[in-house]
Structure formats: structure tokens, C-alpha cells
Amino acid sequence: MTSTSRYIACSSLPKLSFASEAMRHFAIFVLVIFALTTAENINVKQCEPERMIVEKEVIRACVYFDKRNIKRVAVGYNLQSPAAKTDFQAIGADFEKFYNGPVTPVSEKCNCSDVPCLDERQIDELLEKSLKVSNVRRLSCQACLTKHCF
Secondary structure, eight states: OOTTOOOOOGGGSOOOOOSSHHHHHHHHHHHHHHHHHTTTTSOGGGGOHHHHHHHHSOEEEEEEEOTTSOEEEEETEETTSTTHHHHHHHHTOOHHHHHSSOOOOTTSOOOTTTSOOOOHHHHHHHHHHHHHHHTGGGOOHHHHHHHHHO
């Protein structure tokens, strides 16, 4: 990390062991308070669920198969989800057109003149719905710090 860097990566911090669970929780509390009071020095946004998901998932406007042969669209939205039809109706998209339509290989760009595609608003709305359904919003910076720093 350079001296001009404004961010501290959790992965660059040493793993710590604690004598008790209470001490571990206290250390996490102190780190969270530190992070919140020195926001200009720590990029807390790296712990936001949306950002974490978008960094790990394929973002596609058209339908593709994932590694397990499941049809997906947008930011890894599972078209086999029980809520898929309702979610597509809510975002103003025709579920049947996407589910029964052609699938674009992940290695190829979406050709939206040949296959059904979502617009940016619809992609964002499906991500928001996915986050609510899976309770990913319960992730806090504390959980991120716990997972990546201890």
C-alpha cells in the first residue's frame, strides 16, 4: 500500500486471535467505530452488499447459462426462482420471452436486436429484488470485517 493510498484493504491486515469471544466482539466494535469515524481513510463501501455481488457476478442484459446450467440474467438473477414471473412483471419485462427465448453464451456479447434484453433500470431493479429476497442487506460492515479481517 502506498503512502498516498486512502484505503485500507482488510486482506492486508494480520489475522488475530482472541482469548475470548467477548474480546473478539469488542475488537470488532472498535474497528467499526474507527472505520465510521475515519471514513475518509477507509473505503467502507467495499463492504456494501450490492458492490460485493456486482464484483463477483456476471452482469448481462440477456439470458445466459451459469456454470450449473441455470438460466440467469442481469446480475446473476436466477430465472428458475419462484418469484421470477412476479419480479419480471414488476419491472415491466415479459418473463416468458426471456425464459423461453434464446440463450447467449457467456463468452459472447448480448446482441439485443436478436435476443431479449433488459435495460439498465430493469437490471438494477432485479438486483434490488434479489437482495431483499436473500436478506443480503443484513450484511453489515461488521460482518465484512469479521469475515475478511479475523
